[in-house]
Amino acid sequence: MDSLYPVIQLIHVIAASMWVGSHLVLATGPMVRALRLRDSRPILEFYRAIAWPATIGLLIAALTGLYMASLRAPPSEWFSFGEPSGRIGEKIVTFIVLLVISGYAHARIVPGMRQNNPSVFWRAVLFVVVATLLSLALPLLGVMIRYGF
Numbered sequence: 684m685d686s687l688y689p690v691i692q693l694i695h696v697i698a699a700s701m702w703v704g705s706h707l708v709l710a711t712g713p714m715v716r717a718l719r720l721r722d723s724r725p726i727l728e729f730y731r732a733i734a735w736p737a738t739i740g741l742l743i744a745a746l747t748g749l750y751m752a753s754l755r756a757p758p759s760e761w762f763s764f765g766e767p768s769g770r771i772g773e774k775i776v777t778f779i780v781l782l783v784i785s786g787y788a789h790a791r792i793v794p795g796m797r798q799n800n801p802s803v804f805w806r807a808v809l810f811v812v813v814a815t816l817l818s819l820a821l822p823l824l825g826v827m828i829r830y831g832f
């Protein structure tokens with residue numbers, strides 16, 4: 684395996700922690716407060732602080748992940764779902780779904796929260812829950828790739 688691999692893996696895990704950590708804190712801190720107050724402002728304030736660092740972390744994780752994946756298996760095997768090498772494809776699909784719902788939240792839910800529109804409250808909570816669960820699936824699939832499950 685490439686001698687750069689351990690360095691890239693370290694960068695991958697640090698970048699991943701920026702995204703996953705931000706979402707876990709969002710779901711267990713500001714979102715709980717928002718639910719107690721029935722007000723999406725705590726979610727919006729935290730989202731404003733993490734949006735850029737978390738997104739940069741996500742993109743660096745994707746790039747370094749693709750690099751490691753290319754050394755582990757040829758791209759033709761990435762999407763053999765159900766087999767260990769197919770975990771890479773499962774991860775890529777999870778990443779794309781996450782990008783799509785994050786783009787939707789940014790375009791549709793965040794503007795509503797900015798205007799303090801109560802009709803987006805439950806959509807914002809649902810988004811945080813779904814985005815956090817999908818985010819947790821990424822390191823889980825990473826561990827499965829690592830140990831060949």
Ligand code: HEM
Nearest residue numbers: 699702744745748749751752775778821822825826828829
């Ligand atoms: C979308 C493209 C991605 C691909 C192709 C990919 C691929 C990989 C690969 C091949 C590994 C195994 C590294 C090894 O142990 O040798 C891995 C591990 C890992 N991935 Fe990704 N990854 C991607 C995105 C992400 C994202 C976006 C996150 C989180 C935000 C993430 C989180 C992790 C974590 C935490 C590990 C460490 C598992 C471990 O070392 O046991 N990955 N990934």
